[in-house]
Amino acid sequence: MKRNLLVASLAFGTLFSLSAAAQTCGGPTTWQPPAGGSNVSGSTCGGDTTAAGYCGGNLDAPGPAYVIRSDFAAGRTFGTITLTGGAGYDAVMYISSLAGGCGTNAACTATGDTGAGIPTGDVPDGQYFIVVTAATFDNPASCGAFVITSDGSFPVTLQDFTVS
Amino acid sequence: MNAKMKVLALALIGLAGYAGSAVAGCPSSPVPPWTSVTALSGSAFAIAAGGLDGSACKATASIGQSLGAIASVTDDTPNAEPRYRFQFLIDPDAFGSFGGTDFVTIFRANSTTAANGTQNVLTVSLVPGPAGVKRVRFNAACPADANPSFHCAVSDTTDLPAGMSRIEVDLQQTTLNYWINAASGTTEPPATGNIPLGSGTTAWGGVDKGIMGLSGPSSAFKNAHHDQAVGFDTFDSRRTTYIGW
Numbered sequence: 001m002k003r004n005l006l007v008a009s010l011a012f013g014t015l016f017s018l019s020a021a022a023q024t025c026g027g028p029t030t031w032q033p034p035a036g037g038s039n040v041s042g043s044t045c046g047g048d049t050t051a052a053g054y055c056g057g058n059l060d061a062p063g064p065a066y067v068i069r070s071d072f073a074a075g076r077t078f079g080t081i082t083l084t085g086g087a088g089y090d091a092v093m094y095i096s097s098l099a100g101g102c103g104t105n106a107a108c109t110a111t112g113d114t115g116a117g118i119p120t121g122d123v124p125d126g127q128y129f130i131v132v133t134a135a136t137f138d139n140p141a142s143c144g145a146f147v148i149t150s151d152g153s154f155p156v157t158l159q160d161f162t163v164s
Numbered sequence: 165m166n167a168k169m170k171v172l173a174l175a176l177i178g179l180a181g182y183a184g185s186a187v188a189g190c191p192s193s194p195v196p197p198w199t200s201v202t203a204l205s206g207s208a209f210a211i212a213a214g215g216l217d218g219s220a221c222k223a224t225a226s227i228g229q230s231l232g233a234i235a236s237v238t239d240d241t242p243n244a245e246p247r248y249r250f251q252f253l254i255d256p257d258a259f260g261s262f263g264g265t266d267f268v269t270i271f272r273a274n275s276t277t278a279a280n281g282t283q284n285v286l287t288v289s290l291v292p293g294p295a296g297v298k299r300v301r302f303n304a305a306c307p308a309d310a311n312p313s314f315h316c317a318v319s320d321t322t323d324l325p326a327g328m329s330r331i332e333v334d335l336q337q338t339t340l341n342y343w344i345n346a347a348s349g350t351t352e353p354p355a356t357g358n359i360p361l362g363s364g365t366t367a368w369g370g371v372d373k374g375i376m377g378l379s380g381p382s383s384a385f386k387n388a389h390h391d392q393a394v395g396f397d398t399f400d401s402r403r404t405t406y407i408g409w
Contacts, residue, residue, distance in 0.1 A: 052278030052283045053278075053282060053283050055234060056375075057238070057274040057375060058238075058375060058380075059232070060380070061281070090231055092231050094232060108204055108234075110204060111205045112205060112230055112232055113231040113232055115230065115387075116206070116228065116229055116231075122204075135231045136231075136380040137382060140281070
């Protein structure tokens with residue numbers, strides 16, 4: 001019997017944190033925290049500058065963005081996604097549906113900042129972009145370091161399973 | 165000729181039209197006539213009894229304690245408008261005194277297309293004046309010949325009185341005129357203030373969306389004024405004629 005577990009994000013099961021250069025709409029970081037949670041650390045500097053606004057035009061996009069792709073499904077264990085931000089900007093995070101596109105000023109499903117995390121109840125099951133960027137009132141090109149943390153899984157989802 | 169935008173008249177019916185309603189209760193949602201409502205990060209946008217203009221109902225908005233908090237309604241009926249006039253009422257008394265770094269957006273007009281990194285062609289904000297009073301700031305997109313930052317802004321020096329204030333704006337491609345608590349009448353009086361917009365804002369393609377409510381709070385504001393519900397009422401928008409009251 002052969003079992004092929006083709007799990008796009010399975011690798012994350014053995015990695016509890018990610019650190020990478022700023023990711024863009026064209027190449028977002030995939031983040032599927034395992035049951036114990038994990039974080040993504042990086043910098044928004046040099047990140048995506050596609051957006052001309054966020055959350056259906058309610059907020060401006062003064063600085064570059066670090067773009068994350070995540071799926072949320074039943075069985076999730078996370079309670080809250082939290083954010084810490086470095087110097088040089090006021091870090092915020094916006095979650096919007098994958099179907100709405102990236103950098104398109106699509107409506108937001110949830111938002112948060114360094115003092116207010118995003119609770120699990122604010123994010124229905126689905127496919128999303130998570131954007132970390134500068135607050136609407138920040139100066140043009142404002143950017144900096146951040147760490148975004150989940151205290152549980154989204155969860156890691158099984159993409160394919162074959163028994164032969 | 166009353167060149168009022170027919171489609172936007174729906175918004176007036178929505179928030180001012182309740183005054184003439186024989187129905188005792190207020191609608192449970194601002195949609196319709198508004199296109200959509202946004203409430204994020206513990207924020208709320210609702211309809212409540214007691215209109216600001218003596219009508220039956222008003223809208224209330226409060227934001228949660230987050231820089232990403234939004235409590236707003238959006239009108240998507242404008243269609244690349246080269247000239248956009250609007251008026252609304254706000255009663256910000258529930259915020260109490262403003263600290264020196266308090267500010268929050270109360271209205272946004274967004275454009276058809278992005279230019280210089282933004283689709284936002286106008287942000288109207290509450291900002292602090294002396295001794296805790298509140299004032300209004302108008303920040304419009306403009307070309308580099310008007311300001312290299314692509315933003316042309318004025319913080320009006322009028323202290324908002326207690327209770328309701330009436331704000332009206334005439335956003336054209338080369339100038340912005342605004343009125344704060346203009347005297348009663350439908351003949352256009354001299355503007356309270358003006359912002360020249362240089363050679364014009366044609367690069368943005370005109371106003372395509374109006375957003376009324378609370379968003380974009382400063383850190384100080386969201387910490388000091390979260391969950392404080394303020395009133396909005398009587399939104400109206402037109403293409404050319406003064407609105408007045």
